[in-house]
Amino acid sequence: MKNIVPLILAVVLGLAAVFAVKRLLTQREAPGEEKVEVVVAARDLPENTVLAETSFARKAVPRNAIPKKAVPWSQVRLLFKQKCQRNISSGDYLLWDDIGSAGGLSDIIGEGEWAVTVCFADSAIATILRPGDEIAIVASFGATISSDNKTIVVGNVASPQTKDEKKEITTVLFPRVRILSVIGTEDKRSLVLAMTPQQVQTVIAAQSVANLYPALRRPNDSSNLNRLETGMIDADAYNKMLKGVSNIEIPAVPDGMVK
Numbered sequence: 001m002k003n004i005v006p007l008i009l010a011v012v013l014g015l016a017a018v019f020a021v022k023r024l025l026t027q028r029e030a031p032g033e034e035k036v037e038v039v040v041a042a043r044d045l046p047e048n049t050v051l052a053e054t055s056f057a058r059k060a061v062p063r064n065a066i067p068k069k070a071v072p073w074s075q076v077r078l079l080f081k082q083k084c085q086r087n088i089s090s091g092d093y094l095l096w097d098d099i100g101s102a103g104g105l106s107d108i109i110g111e112g113e114w115a116v117t118v119c120f121a122d123s124a125i126a127t128i129l130r131p132g133d134e135i136a137i138v139a140s141f142g143a144t145i146s147s148d149n150k151t152i153v154v155g156n157v158a159s160p161q162t163k164d165e166k167k168e169i170t171t172v173l174f175p176r177v178r179i180l181s182v183i184g185t186e187d188k189r190s191l192v193l194a195m196t197p198q199q200v201q202t203v204i205a206a207q208s209v210a211n212l213y214p215a216l217r218r219p220n221d222s223s224n225l226n227r228l229e230t231g232m233i234d235a236d237a238y239n240k241m242l243k244g245v246s247n248i249e250i251p252a253v254p255d256g257m258v259k
Contacts, residue, residue, distance in 0.1 A: 035061060037058045037061075038066060038072055039079065040092060040094065041057070041094060042057040045084050047085065048083050067093050078131055085099060110194060113194045113196060114194075116193055118191050118193055119207060120190070120191070126214065128216075129179055129182055129216065132178070136176060136177070139170070140168070141169060141210035143169055167234045168235065169232055171232035174202075178193065179191055179194075
């Protein structure tokens with residue numbers, strides 16, 4: 001009988017410990033607690049490993065438990081083609097100090113890319129954009145087309161010929177561009193973009209003759225990457241849209257308001 005008492009006490013204490021641990025974990029991870037997705041290593045990453053899409057996995061973590069320099073999943077693309085500065089085990093958090101991008105903006109520019117600052121006609125959407133987001137750049141500009149359709153002049157023309165046709169055109173300039181940084185004040189922001197040298201020259205020239213607008217894309221979306229497939233909008237497109245559409249008659253008093 002005396003030998004059974006210690007055994008019973010051990011079982012009771014063990015159950016109490018399990019209950020206490022379970023309660024503690026429940027309190028730490030309350031159902032309503034906000035979670036944030038961060039980047040973790042999908043496999044063991046030795047030092048100097050060149051990071052690729054298969055190097056990463058996402059993990060939802062309570063906001064108050066996230067390490068200070070953990071990389072948000074929304075910025076995972078900034079890690080592509082960078083190198084690990086230390087050995088990282090599978091499942092470990094990726095910290096900004098662990099990768100080359102912690103050294104400066106130039107470290108996150110890809111091979112063959114340049115960084116360029118672009119101002120947009122409406123910078124409101126820039127307030128919600130973050131580094132690593134992908135956008136399309138839409139251009140809206142005026143053009144003067146010669147009567148023989150052989151010459152198109154973009155921008156204002158000092159003295160167009162009588163038979164020249166003037167059009168307002170809206171089209172996609174670049175279907176997918178990566179954001180490196182968002183700069184400026186709350187009411188006027190610009191984007192630092194990673195682009196090829198040819199794209200950099202084009203967008204710099206476009207800023208002087210066109211209004212540019214950013215359109216946020218879904219991450220890793222591979223659709224609509226051919227600019228020619230997105231088409232353009234001009235007065236002819238609006239005229240075609242109106243064909244077959246009848247005018248409506250606006251009543252003197254709207255229905256439901258007559259007593």
